[in-house]
Amino acid sequence: MSIFKKRFILPALSVLMAMGSSxxxxxxxxxxxxxxxxxxxxxxxxxxxxxxxxxxxxxxxxxxxxxxxxxxxxxxxxxxxxxxxxxxxxxxxxxxxxxxxxxxxxxxxxxxxxxxxxxxxxxxxxxxxxxxxxxxxxxxxxxxxxxxxxxxxxxxxxxxxxxxxxxxxxxxxxxxxxxxxxxxxxxxxxxxxxxxxxxxxxxxxxxxxxxxxxxxxxxxxxxxxxxxxxxxxxxxxxxxxxxxxxxxxxxxxxxxxxxxxxxxxxxxxxxxxxxxxxxxxxxxxxxxxxxxxxxxxxxxxxxxxxxxxxxxxxxxxxxxxxxxxxxxxxxxxxxxxxxxxxxxxxxxxxxxxxxxxxxxxxxxxxxxxxxxxxxxxxxxxxxxxxxxxxxxxxxxxxxxxxxxxxxxxxxxxxxxxxxxESGKPSRPERLLGRTSEELLSYLGHPNAWYRKTAQRLLVLRKDIAVVGELKDMVQGEEAFYKSWFNDTDLALGRLHALWTLEGMDAIDETLVLSALADEDARVRRAALRISERFLEVSNKEVFAAVSQLKTDSDKEVLVQLLLSLRSSPIGEAKTMMQQVVSGNAENEALTVIGEEGIKDVPLEIETLKKKYILERPELRNSVVNGYGHFKTICAACHGPNGEGIKNTAPRLVGSSRVKGSIDVPLRIVLNGLTGPVDGIKYAGVMAGMKGNDDQWIADVLTYVRTELNDTNRITERDVKRVREEVKDREAYWTLEELTGGK
Known part of the structure; x- marks a missing residue:
């Protein structure tokens, strides 16, 4: 009997017996x-x-x-x-x-x-x-x-x-x-x-x-x-x-x-x-x-x-x-x-x-x-x-x-x-005092709380003594230990063992190759994500194993394949992505994800950096920071590109209120806005953001005005001036007050 069979199966069996028939x-x-x-x-x-x-x-x-x-x-x-x-x-x-x-x-x-x-x-x-x-x-x-x-x-x-x-x-x-x-x-x-x-x-x-x-x-x-x-x-x-x-x-x-x-x-x-x-x-x-x-x-x-x-x-x-x-x-x-x-x-x-x-x-x-x-x-x-x-x-x-x-x-x-009524709350077990070997038996537990907690403890301990047993779990002789775990999802045990090894920095090429060929799609998907470190350095053996999945019968495996292939710098990766997309032309998810990966388009943030360092270097930091603020706060209501969201918030692109006098958008951002906009009643109000500092407000409005509307920036000094002018106001603004309703 291997070390794996001695040390993993028997503790796990005791866990299942303790769980009873539930x-x-x-x-x-x-x-x-x-x-x-x-x-x-x-x-x-x-x-x-x-x-x-x-x-x-x-x-x-x-x-x-x-x-x-x-x-x-x-x-x-x-x-x-x-x-x-x-x-x-x-x-x-x-x-x-x-x-x-x-x-x-x-x-x-x-x-x-x-x-x-x-x-x-x-x-x-x-x-x-x-x-x-x-x-x-x-x-x-x-x-x-x-x-x-x-x-x-x-x-x-x-x-x-x-x-x-x-x-x-x-x-x-x-x-x-x-x-x-x-x-x-x-x-x-x-x-x-x-x-x-x-x-x-x-x-x-x-x-x-x-x-x-x-x-x-x-x-x-x-x-x-x-x-x-x-x-x-x-x-x-x-x-x-x-x-x-x-x-x-x-x-x-x-x-x-x-x-x-x-x-x-x-x-x-x-x-x-x-x-x-x-x-x-x-x-x-x-x-x-x-x-x-x-x-x-x-x-x-x-x-x-x-x-x-x-x-x-x-x-x-x-x-x-x-x-x-x-x-x-x-x-x-x-x-x-x-x-x-x-x-x-x-x-x-x-x-x-x-x-x-x-x-x-x-x-x-x-x-x-x-x-x-x-x-x-x-x-x-x-x-x-x-x-x-x-x-x-x-x-x-x-x-x-x-x-x-x-x-x-x-x-x-x-x-x-x-x-x-068909279940029975189980009496919880303490895991902190368990040995690393004992924790292995929880990686396939039917309740994910135990699987995730055991994995976290093992990663935090980084006990190299159980690395061999974890690898045996990923590559083990399933036919032998299946009888011991007839009510446990063995694949989930392998899945968590694989990620536990990743967290312990114990992943090697052989392990990834084995997991890529696993019979369970969940393990293959995880192996694809982990294989990206090998794809990044053009590892031929791993790339060849990854290539075998381009005809996988599981569509979610194909989705992950398209995502993971983005990590590979070699031209064959995009060729393979195109093959997957072409072979699944009627599949919406594969087409969208595949075509996005095939594009040779820089990330938006890098595009902004390059654009403004070349054209308007004085705005680079403000626009880039403003982009981050906009995506984090404003995009949820105004849309990712400022085009507005129906019934939620109006468009910012092309807005005369945004492009006109800087005092109008500054007052709106500081104190908020209520009432109809262009005759449309939106759900709720826009909350004021005067709790943010002057630079934050200057940056987000500079992004909205320059990148989305091709007009001039707003400075920290501008924010400070308007903040002082409205310091005693607590109420929201209405467009009637700010622009006469226009």
């Missing part, structure tokens, strides 16, 4: 939905107990909701994450909109707590403040016994650790230093850092990713990552899913990995997917009456956030995307379907939602797969959900908040889990 039971979803209650157009707003609130929640047949934690154990929860020893960390924004004006919102009074379930019944028994005195924590990522934390306005990142076992952090280490304060609105900053299967750490917005190496963060740039907001998730293969509340886009960025740039395709979801179906009237929607049906319910996603691909083993929903919508008091379940290489989302319940509540204070803001194999929902439970920039005097929302008394409902919060 992983063998077939989970079934009847698909039967609840009967909608009568809609109350203008509901009363009152605080309910957790038990009362749970009675207002409607779920499909077979599902039920259970309470995990609530006030006074937690307050204002916005994010959760489990450590490897089952401790549940909770980020609490204790200063978020505590009154209608957001008074003291930026004070360091928020915290991260750690919850413990002492008796294993699924309900938390103890809460301890892990880190106190934070400013609106927004990044929460457990590593091993360390936790990465990021705060609002602060671009630096720290790791925290409890060294004496009292559940309170007593070690704080700077792992990424950035002294530039982020002055963007708190809804427009990076959040929700995630350790992906490829061992890179991604955030919800900005074209950066990070690698945690030797106790520090290394930064890598992405070509043009999707612009998300609160929430980031991935499927079992590592494909990321973003969402954008500002752009009212429930899901984006899921057609290809952001390392290859952003790609959105028509037909990415079924017709009508963007419509939502609450069971409660929604008077407090920032978009105003345009976003309401005749019965008073929200008609479109607006605050989609905290999404997650469910990868647990105790609900019949594996691989589905769950999208909380706190304004609509609901959670959407989306089936993720792969059709000829294109990913398409659909709502399996038609004009109904997976979870919907008639409690006006129910505010689901995040969802997660738990170690017990169930789905968790974070409920911020409060009246006002919109940040103060959208509730200012002159907004649609302010009189609604005042009339309904939404501002009086603060300081609470709940965490729920969704269970199903």
């Amino acid at each position: 992983c063998k039971k077939e989970l079934r979803d009847t698909g039967k939905i609840y009967e909608k209650p009568l809609i109350v157009r203008d509901p009363a707003v009152r605080s309910l107990t957790p038990e009362e609130s749970m009675e207002t929640m409607h779920l499909p047949e077979g599902y039920r909701v259970e309470l995990v934690a609530s006030e006074p154990m937690i307050h204002e929860p916005v994010a959760i994450a489990w450590g490897p020893n089952q401790e549940l960390y909770v980020a609490e924004m204790l200063t978020y909109m505590q009154d209608i004006d957001g008074t003291n919102e930026n004070e360091p009074w928020s915290r991260i707590s750690v919850l413990e379930d002492l008796d294993g019944d699924g309900e938390m028994d103890k809460s301890t403040v892990f880190i106190d005195s934070l400013i609106l924590p927004r990044i929460l990522l457990p590593l091993d016994d360390r936790v990465i934390v990021g705060q609002t306005y602060d671009r630096s990142l720290y790791s925290y650790r409890d060294t004496d076992g009292d559940k309170r952090a007593d070690e704080k280490i700077l792992i990424l230093k950035d002294t530039v304060r982020d002055n963007a609105n708190l809804e427009h900053q990076s959040a929700n850092m995630m350790w992906s299967i490829d061992n890179w750490l991604y955030v919800s917005r900005n074209s950066f990713r990070y690698r945690f190496t030797r106790g520090k963060m290394e930064i890598d740039t992405l070509r043009d990552a999707p612009v998300g907001q609160w929430g980031l998730t991935e499927d079992e293969n590592g494909q990321l899913f973003y969402s954008s509340a500002g752009g009212e886009v429930p899901a984006l960025g899921f057609q290809q990995h952001p390392t290859y740039g952003n790609l959105e395709m028509p037909g990415k979801w079924e017709e009508g997917f963007e419509k939502v179906w609450p069971i409660i009237g929604t008077p407090d929607v920032q978009g105003g009456n345009k976003r309401l049906r005749e019965d008073g319910t929200l008609n479109h996603f607006t605050a989609s956030c905290g999404q997650s691909i469910f990868l647990g083993d105790q609900l019949p929903a594996y691989g589905d995307l769950f999208i909380p919508e706190p304004v609509g008091r609901l959670v959407r379940r989306a089936k993720v379907e792969h059709i000829n290489g294109k990913t398409v989302l659909r709502n399996p319940y038609g004009e109904t939602e997976f979870l919907a509540s008639t409690d006006a204070n129910f505010r689901p803001v995040e969802s997660k797969t738990g170690p017990d194999g169930c789905l968790y929902i974070v409920d911020m439970y409060r009246g006002i959900i919109q940040e103060g920039n959208w509730v200012r005097k002159g907004s649609f929302l302010r009189p609604v908040v005042e009339r309904k008394g939404f501002d009086k409902h603060i300081g609470k919060g709940r965490i729920y889990r969704i269970v199903h």
